[in-house]
Structure formats: structure tokens, C-alpha cells
Amino acid sequence: MSGYLGYDADLVDSLRAAMTRAEAELAAIRCADIDAQSAMRAVDRARSTLRDTWLPFINSLYQCRAFDGYNPTTIDAGDLINSWLNLVAVQRGWRVAADPLPVPVGPAFEAMTIESARALGEALSGPAGADDMTMEEMAWLQGRLAEVAGHPQLVAALLPAFTTAGWANVCNKLATTRQHAVTEALLYDGSISDGERAGWAGIDAVFVSLGQILNTNQELHPRSDLTQLLIDMTPYAAALVVRQLDVGVDTLVAMSRELIDRERVALCYAEETNLGPRAADLLMVKMLATPTAATTYVMTTVDDPGLVLDVAYEPGLGNAMLAAGTDPASMSPDQAAQAIPVLIDWILNESTSSPYMSYNPLLAVAAVDLIAPYLLPVLRPDADGYGMTSKERKAIQNLIIDNNAALDHLLAARERIATTLGTAISDPAASFMDRKNAVRDLAEILAIVDTMVRASDIRSAERDVAEYELAWSVVGFAANAVSSYIETPVVAGAVGSAGPALQKMGELFGLGPTSVADVRAASLNRFDVVTTVAAASVVCATFDAMVSAGRIPAGTALPPLPDLDQEHVGVAYSHDFNEWLDDLDPDVATELDGIKQTIASDHEAEADANGELLGL
Amino acid sequence: MPPGPGSPEQLRQRSTLLRITASKLDATPALVLYRRAGDDVWRGPTPTRCLDDLLRMRTQLLATADELRANARQLDLRADQIDADARTRAAATAGGAG
Numbered sequence: 001m002s003g004y005l006g007y008d009a010d011l012v013d014s015l016r017a018a019m020t021r022a023e024a025e026l027a028a029i030r031c032a033d034i035d036a037q038s039a040m041r042a043v044d045r046a047r048s049t050l051r052d053t054w055l056p057f058i059n060s061l062y063q064c065r066a067f068d069g070y071n072p073t074t075i076d077a078g079d080l081i082n083s084w085l086n087l088v089a090v091q092r093g094w095r096v097a098a099d100p101l102p103v104p105v106g107p108a109f110e111a112m113t114i115e116s117a118r119a120l121g122e123a124l125s126g127p128a129g130a131d132d133m134t135m136e137e138m139a140w141l142q143g144r145l146a147e148v149a150g151h152p153q154l155v156a157a158l159l160p161a162f163t164t165a166g167w168a169n170v171c172n173k174l175a176t177t178r179q180h181a182v183t184e185a186l187l188y189d190g191s192i193s194d195g196e197r198a199g200w201a202g203i204d205a206v207f208v209s210l211g212q213i214l215n216t217n218q219e220l221h222p223r224s225d226l227t228q229l230l231i232d233m234t235p236y237a238a239a240l241v242v243r244q245l246d247v248g249v250d251t252l253v254a255m256s257r258e259l260i261d262r263e264r265v266a267l268c269y270a271e272e273t274n275l276g277p278r279a280a281d282l283l284m285v286k287m288l289a290t291p292t293a294a295t296t297y298v299m300t301t302v303d304d305p306g307l308v309l310d311v312a313y314e315p316g317l318g319n320a321m322l323a324a325g326t327d328p329a330s331m332s333p334d335q336a337a338q339a340i341p342v343l344i345d346w347i348l349n350e351s352t353s354s355p356y357m358s359y360n361p362l363l364a365v366a367a368v369d370l371i372a373p374y375l376l377p378v379l380r381p382d383a384d385g386y387g388m389t390s391k392e393r394k395a396i397q398n399l400i401i402d403n404n405a406a407l408d409h410l411l412a413a414r415e416r417i418a419t420t421l422g423t424a425i426s427d428p429a430a431s432f433m434d435r436k437n438a439v440r441d442l443a444e445i446l447a448i449v450d451t452m453v454r455a456s457d458i459r460s461a462e463r464d465v466a467e468y469e470l471a472w473s474v475v476g477f478a479a480n481a482v483s484s485y486i487e488t489p490v491v492a493g494a495v496g497s498a499g500p501a502l503q504k505m506g507e508l509f510g511l512g513p514t515s516v517a518d519v520r521a522a523s524l525n526r527f528d529v530v531t532t533v534a535a536a537s538v539v540c541a542t543f544d545a546m547v548s549a550g551r552i553p554a555g556t557a558l559p560p561l562p563d564l565d566q567e568h569v570g571v572a573y574s575h576d577f578n579e580w581l582d583d584l585d586p587d588v589a590t591e592l593d594g595i596k597q598t599i600a601s602d603h604e605a606e607a608d609a610n611g612e613l614l615g616l
Numbered sequence: 617m618p619p620g621p622g623s624p625e626q627l628r629q630r631s632t633l634l635r636i637t638a639s640k641l642d643a644t645p646a647l648v649l650y651r652r653a654g655d656d657v658w659r660g661p662t663p664t665r666c667l668d669d670l671l672r673m674r675t676q677l678l679a680t681a682d683e684l685r686a687n688a689r690q691l692d693l694r695a696d697q698i699d700a701d702a703r704t705r706a707a708a709t710a711g712g713a714g
Contacts, residue, residue, distance in 0.1 A: 006659045007658035007660075008656070008657055011652070014652060015649070015657055015658075018645060021645055022645040022646035022649055028640075029641065031637040033630050033634060033637075036684060038683065039641070039681075039683055042677065042679075043677070043680065045673075045676070046677055054666050054670075
């Protein structure tokens with residue numbers, strides 16, 4: 001038996017009429033004879049069967065208005081909302097009938113109960129969970145899940161009924177819809193409008209609730225393994241889940257690496273390779289917003305830096321991960337010594353790959369972010385360095401020098417660079433040797449940056465001159481070519497010499513490029529200025545530290561400052577500085593002079609060494 | 617003077633009444649209700665039980681009618697027996713007197 005009652009309304013009505021007549025006929029049969037007593041009892045039982053059992057039952061069908069359109073029915077299991085309704089009805093032992101009244105706009109349901117939450121889990125685990133959802137279904141699911149997420153008892157009812165396959169089906173379907181929508185929006189005009197974003201806001205809301213549900217469950221059952229749910233999901237779907245989870249940094253990073261790695265492999269075989277933002281994009285945004293996660297991820301992927309820089313649809317995210325992950329604020333010196341050389345090698349290798357540079361044209365800028373806090377260990381070939389070869393050091397500098405944006409970025413990062421050294425120089429409690437070492441580091445950094453800028457300027461001048469010469473050569477060639485078709489020799493000669501003549505006139509009126517020699521001289525002069533300003537700055541900082549420490553009495557004349565209007569700034573400053581030293585305590589004067597000489601000589605020495613490396 | 621209880625006339629009156637009642641039962645529409653409650657009208661556990669009830673009721677009513685007719689026959693036999701006994705006694709009385 002199915003438990004389902006089916007009937008023909010008209011025929012049942014006829015049956016009811018016949019029963020009524022039969023009951024009346026039986027009532028009319030009377031016989032008081034003693035030998036008819038048994039028969040009369042049988043007649044009474046027959047009447048009772050009709051009067052007390054079947055007529056009331058059939059009348060009850062009329063009373064429940066079944067004949068007015070409330071016919072028993074079954075619910076189409078293909079629809080998520082109806083599947084859920086059906087499961088709720090079954091769990092409650094209800095019979096289901098059609099309701100002839102029009103359906104109100106927007107589903108309105110009673111508050112979720114334990115059994116309805118369980119039914120929701122079952123419905124999502126069924127075929128309806130794997131089907132495309134209408135906007136109405138999405139809105140409904142969003143509301144139901146949000147309600148469940150807010151009540152641990154509902155979460156406890158939902159999860160056991162929500163199978164792993166169900167999770168995968170639902171999340172994969174929603175994620176695919178979202179990924180296609182985002183891709184379509186980006187391909188349209190390269191940006192995402194609020195209207196476009198609203199298109200997948202419902203999906204995001206569902207994932208928020210799913211994440212809350214998992215977080216609630218994790219609080220109740222800390223030993224449950226969330227990763228099991230992610231196995232059968234696409235990386236993008238799993239990423240949409242993971243970014244909603246309240247997990248520790250190590251777990252987040254482990255999940256991220258696994259998903260990003262899986263996504264990268266899968267992409268090789270993907271039928272559809274033009275998808276936009278991927279799991280890597282979602283997870284990197286999450287990691288960038290999670291303190292220390294970027295560093296942990298960089299360290300976790302140090303065996304395969306491509307998992308940082310060659311996985312996101314938006315290369316800027318990989319670059320941002322690199323900068324944040326290698327920031328000394330979160331990366332320890334030991335970690336840096338392990339990771340930075342590997343990352344630089346990877347960058348240098350990829351910088352020669354046209355496809356990669358086409359994908360990530362700002363790689364040189366990213367390289368600046370990477371090495372800016374570690375200029376000395378990366379570029380100084382001594383025991384404190386990372387053991388980079390001269391070829392590697394030259395290559396990384398050339399990568400930056402040849403990219404104006406990267407060089408500008410390096411100069412803009414000067415505060416970040418100086419911050420790591422400035423503290424030691426101006427620390428009143430620091431020993432003389434500590435300060436001197438800090439000054440040496442500062443001088444060398446300045447020298448490195450300065451030689452890189454000089455190299456860039458000189459190369460730029462070389463390019464400008466070459467371009468200028470090429471332009472006039474072409475003009476001259478064209479003029480000569482034209483003159484060869486002119487028969488009058490005088491005119492032909494005039495035309496053929498027009499190119500060189502114009503070039504000379506242009507240079508005479510200052511239209512020509514600055515010569516390489518001029519640039520080299522100017523850069524050397526600026527180098528002297530930079531050295532002097534650096535020395536003066538360090539002397540001032542040291543002077544302040546000594547006054548604070550009581551080694552120089554208050555009221556002592558302040559150190560001199562470089563006069564930048566002088567033709568030879570360094571010479572003039574040295575003169576003033578030596579005169580100022582004469583009035584100081586001899587020990588203090590010796591110490592300050594040592595520091596000034598340190599920065600000057602180390603700056604010069606490092607500049608010479610780095611200049612030689614770069615071929616200046 | 618009406619017939620006394622147990623008289624042949626009374627027994628035959630009772631017999632007739634019982635037969636009339638049996639005839640009414642034979643003709644009651646309750647016996648054919650089952651024809652209106654088959655699978656063409658409704659289906660399901662409850663309709664099945666209803667059909668069973670109607671068939672059982674039909675069987676019981678027919679049996680009741682048969683029972684009434686059997687009782688009527690018994691009354692007729694008793695009336696006939698009383699009449700026969702009366703005739704035997706009358707003949708014996710007439711023979712003794714003659």
C-alpha cells in the first residue's frame with residue numbers, strides 16, 4: 001500500500017448516497033419476533049457499519065474540502081523548495097494535497113525546526129541540490145541557511161543529513177555559476193559594477209551561511225575534519241567555503257596551498273581555460289587579510305614559488321602576497337635567509353619568459369618590494385649576505401634598472417629601507433660599534449641605490465642618444481633617397497644635405513639629447529651630494545644621541561649642514577665639519593669623525609663595487 | 617377469539633412475518649453497496665477496508681435472511697405437528713366414542 005488515497009469525486013459521492021439509502025432501508029426493517037432477534041442484531045451491525053464508520057469517513061472527505069480542489073498529490077522532487085517540503089511532510093507523517101488557492105508572491109514559511117533543518121540537509125543532498133537554482137530558490141535557501149546558521153541545534157540537525165556528496169554538489173553548482181558570472185563581467189569591460197556584483201550576492205550569502213554552519217559545528221566538535229568536505233569540491237568552490245571559515249593560520253595556509261596546487265594542475269587539462277578569477281584569487285585575498293598568513297604561505301611554498309606568483313588570475317594579488325609575505329614585520333631573519341634567495345632566483349628565471357612577463361608585467365616592481373627590505377643581504381657579497389652570486393646580483397639590479405616603474409618604486413621605498421637601520425643609528429644606548437655598523441649599512445644601501453639610479457640615468461641617456469642618432473640617420477637616408485630622383489644637381493645636393501644640417505641646427509638650439517658624458521658627470525656630482533647629505537644626516541643623528549646620553553653638553557654648537565649651492569658640496573662640508581670638530585671634546589670628536597668617515601668611505605667603496613658590477 | 621400463544625395459527629403468523637423480513641433483507645440495497653465501492657471509485661488502504669466491510673455485511677445479511685427462513689420453517693413444522701397431533705387426538709376420541 002502506498003498510503004495514498006485516490007478517488008473519483010463523483011463516484012464517491014454516489015457511494016455516499018447509496019450508503020445513506022441502504023442505511024435508511026435497513027432501519028426500516030423491523031421484526032419483534034423472538035426468532036428474529038439474532039437477525040435484528042445482524043441488521044443493527046450492518047447499519048452501524050454504514051452509519052458509524054463509512055458515512056462519517058466519506059463525509060469527512062467533504063469536510064476537509066477534498067472535493068473542492070484539495071486533492072491529494074505528490075511533490076515534484078526536482079525543485080529544491082518542494083523537495084524540502086515533501087521531506088518535511090514525510091517526516092511529520094503528513095498527507096499532501098494540492099492547494100487550489102493562488103501561491104503568494106515569495107515563499108513564506110514557518111520558522112525552521114529540528115525536523116525541517118534535517119529535511120533541508122536531505123533535500124540539499126538529493127538531486128535538487130545538484131540542479132541549477134532559480135533566483136527564488138536561491139533567496140529561499142539563503143534565508144533558510146541563515147536561520148540554521150544562527151542556531152546550534154539546527155546546525156546539529158542539518159549536518160548529519162547533509163552528505164559530503166551533497167556539499168560538493170551544492171557548492172560546485174553555485175561556485176560554477178559565480179565563476180562564470182564574474183568572468184563574464186570582467187570580460188565585458190574589465191571591471192565589476194555594483195549591479196554585476198549583485199548578480200552573485202545571493203551565492204555569496206549562501207556561502208557565508210555555510211561557513212557559519214561549519215564554524216558553529218567546529219566549535220561544538222573541534223576534532224571534526226573540515227578538509228573532508230573539500231575533497232570532492234572544485235578548487236573554486238572549496239575556496240568559497242574556506243574563505244568563510246574561522247580556522248587558524250596554519251590550517252588556512254595548508255588548505256590554500258592544497259587547493260591552489262590542485263587548481264593549477266587541473267587547469268592543464270581544463271576544457272575551459274578562459275575562466276576569470278580562480279581559487280587562488282579568493283584565497284590570496286583571504287590570506288592577505290589574515291595577519292601572518294601571507295608569510296606562512298610564502299614559507300610553505302618556498303619549494304615552488306610559482307604557487308605565489310603564477311596562479312592568480314589577477315597577478316597583482318600574487319605580487320601583493322610576495323610583498324606582504326616577505327615583509328620583515330612578519331618574516332623572521334632566518335625565514336628571509338631561506339626564502340629570499342629562492343624567490344629572487346625564481347623571479348630572475350621568469351623575467352626571461354615572454355609569456356610570464358606578458359601575464360605579470362609588474363614583476364620588476366614586485367622584485368623591488370621583495371628586495372627593498374633586504375638590499376644589503378641580497379646585494380652585498382659578504383658573510384652577512386644571502387650568498388647570491390655576482391651574476392644574480394647583477395641580474396636582479398638590471399631587472400629593476402631597466403624598468404622605470406620599478407626604479408621609482410625602489411626610490412619610493414626609501415623610508416621602508418631606512419626604517420630598518422635608522423633605529424640603531426639614533427639609539428642613545430647603542431654602542432659606538434653598533435652605531436658605526438648601522439652607519440656602514442646605511443652608507444652601503446645609499447650607495448647601492450645611488451649606483452642603480454646612476455646606471456639607469458646613463459642607460460637612459462645612451463638610449464636617448466641612440467634614438468636621436470637613429471632618427472636623424474633615417475631622415476638623412478630619406479633625404480638622400482629623395483635627392484637621387486631629382487635631376488638638377490644643385491637642388492639634389494641641397495636636399496641631400498638637409499638632414500645633417502637640420503640636426504646640427506637642432507643641437508645648436510638645445511634640441512638634442514644630453515650627452516652620455518654629461519649625464520655621467522652630473523650623476524657623479526649628485527653622487528657626491530648624496531654622500532655628503534647622508535654623512536651629515538648620520539652625524540646629526542649621532543650628535544642628538546650623544547646629547548641625550550650626556551656625552552655632549554647641552555648648548556653645544558649644532559653640527560654643520562651641507563650647502564647644496566656649492567659647486568663641490570662634499571669638499572665644502574668637510575671643511576665646515578672639521579672646523580666644528582675642533583670645539584668638541586677630543587674623544588667625542590674622534591668618534592663623530594669616525595662615523596662621518598665611515599659613511600663617506602663605505603658609501604664610496606660600495607658605490608665603486610656596485611658600479612663595477614653594473615658596468616659603470 | 618384470537619389464537620393462543622403456541623397455537624398453529626400463531627406459529628404460522630410468526631412464520632409468515634419471518635419470511636417477510638427475510639424477503640426485505642434479500643431486497644435491501646445494502647447487499648449491493650459493494651458494487652459502488654470498487655477500484656473504479658476509489659483506491660487505497662481505506663477503500664480496500666471499506667470494500668471488505670461491505671462484502672462482509674452482504675454475507676451476514678444474506679445469512680441472516682436464510683436464518684429467518686429456517687426459523688420460519690421450524691415454526692411451520694411445529695404448527696403442522698400441532699395440527700397433526702390434534703387430528704390424531706380427534707380421531708382417537710371419535711373412535712372411542714363410537
